[in-house]
Amino acid sequence: MTKKPEEIRAELAKNGLSLAAWARSHGFSEALTYRVMRGHPARLGQSHQIAVSLGLKEGGNTLIHELDFSVRESEPTGTQPGTSQSDKERR
Numbered sequence: 001m002t003k004k005p006e007e008i009r010a011e012l013a014k015n016g017l018s019l020a021a022w023a024r025s026h027g028f029s030e031a032l033t034y035r036v037m038r039g040h041p042a043r044l045g046q047s048h049q050i051a052v053s054l055g056l057k058e059g060g061n062t063l064i065h066e067l068d069f070s071v072r073e074s075e076p077t078g079t080q081p082g083t084s085q086s087d088k089e090r091r
Contacts, residue, residue: 002058003056005037005038005039005056008037009037022054026053028053032050036051036054037054042056
């Protein structure tokens, strides 16, 4: 569930924190944090991370988290990347 900026400000005040202190403690730009709180689009990069961390928006697209970014093992000896064994046999 997302929160409204007013709710976030109230939570911060309740805990004795300023928005700038919150931003510094999370490694975010203070200026960008204030812009996000004022409604600046938070679609990508740090602005998105700020909005998610504050609770202004839900986390990211689960499909992105499921992508495989691992390094693939090298191709078997004698084959070119992107060619199958049957391609090699046809040559």
